[in-house]
Amino acid sequence: MYLSFFGLGEKPFALTPNTAFLVRLAPYQACLNLLRVALGEGEGFIKVSGEVGTGKTLLCRALLNALSEDDGCWQVAWLPNPGLSPRDLRQALAHELRIADTEHLDDHSLLAALNQRLIELAAEGKRTVLLIDEAQALPPKTLEALRLLTNLETEHCKLLQVVLFGQPELDAVLEQAEFRQLRQRITFSYRLRPLDLADTRRYVEERLIHAGYRGEALFEAGALRRLVAGSGGIPRLINILAHKALMVAFGAGSRRVRASHVQRAVQDTEGARPFLRQGSASLGWSLAGAAALLTLLGLWPWLQGWLAQGGLLP
Known part of the structure; x- marks a missing residue:
């Protein structure tokens, strides 16, 4: 569906254990x-x-x-x-x-x-x-x-x-x-341990290259962070979420995958672990508690900016 749109020769995130796609992390x-x-x-x-x-x-x-x-x-x-x-x-x-x-x-x-x-x-x-x-x-x-x-x-x-x-x-x-x-x-x-952010970035980029992608970084930094949060660093879930995020980006006509595209994929995937699945109420209470403490420390504006940059706040 999205292969020609992104210049891919084959699916980069298929679930079949293909050793040709083994990334030497x-x-x-x-x-x-x-x-x-x-x-x-x-x-x-x-x-x-x-x-x-x-x-x-x-x-x-x-x-x-x-x-x-x-x-x-x-x-x-x-x-x-x-x-x-x-x-x-x-x-x-x-x-x-x-x-x-x-x-x-x-x-x-x-x-x-x-x-x-x-x-x-x-x-x-x-x-x-x-x-x-x-x-x-x-x-x-x-x-x-x-x-x-x-x-x-x-x-x-x-x-x-x-x-x-x-x-x-x-x-x-x-x-x-x-x-x-x-x-x-x-x-x-x-x-075997789950992948961290650096591992996930390399994992995603090398699989895309092997599938034929030759452009600039296809997944934005915020998308990669959301990919790690939603998958827990589990490669199989990374594959599922990355594949669905590419579909969402293609449907939106976007040449890059953004955090919002990954979030859509997370919401559609059993077993994914986004912050949203913890419940908007629990997120609100967590942020309210953090805001109260960090306001006292003068750090709440910094946290707001960090969360917005990572796509965790609108």
């Missing part, structure tokens, strides 16, 4: 660097956690691509839907490792086949890593089966490494006493 790059170092160590579990929409699946796919392109040193298995029974988990891993005709094997024979395949891969100089997305959905018995799989080893190294990508609920599960053995095997972990 400090938290993302730090996470990828940690993953590569941790995998290089060759032992145990690695855990990446973060709230819904913080980019875990995108990072999982970026790691998958990086390992797949790394001179054939890695055999990568990927499980995007981990709600599996222990047997289904072993069958899925066997499929990923290209082990044929395992459907009729009993559990002992299936585990033996997995062990043999992992030994073969190690003999070829390949390290095997299992990436599990949405790991908070792993049933307890499957988590224990996963731990037992990592017992497969030679005298020199583990035959299987596991990277868990999950929501904070995964941390709560692993804190349970029954998972203390697995918890002790998590040698590296990383918690």
Whole structure:
């Protein structure tokens, strides 16, 4: 709808986790660097956690691509839907490792086949890593089966490494006493944080450039501040709000996205967190209280100007 109007070749804020649009922000790059170092160590579990929409699946796919392109040193298995029974988990891993005709094997024979395949891969100089997305959905018995799989080893190294990508609920599960053995095997972990204003500015601008935009800054400073406030710095919500704000700006015939356009997008989006959703009454009381205090300090005129500049006051 708005692509040609803004000189874009494709949608810059689509929700599909497209690694071509991965912006190497400090938290993302730090996470990828940690993953590569941790995998290089060759032992145990690695855990990446973060709230819904913080980019875990995108990072999982970026790691998958990086390992797949790394001179054939890695055999990568990927499980995007981990709600599996222990047997289904072993069958899925066997499929990923290209082990044929395992459907009729009993559990002992299936585990033996997995062990043999992992030994073969190690003999070829390949390290095997299992990436599990949405790991908070792993049933307890499957988590224990996963731990037992990592017992497969030679005298020199583990035959299987596991990277868990999950929501904070995964941390709560692993804190349970029954998972203390697995918890002790998590040698590296990383918690993704929401984006701040500087991160959001770079995130928005680089995605626009990748989509073909070549003009001056498309989102005004006030629009970016409102984007952070409305999204809480969650990349998925930033994408939703930025996309809708572009639609609003296009409908208004504006060549730049303003705070008012983002505010319209925020009001139309479930899960967004604008000041307006706290209720105009609560905002009024907050400002009244601030006004009373800051008037005494002689700072109320300064605050009025700051709020107006950020689009928080008319």
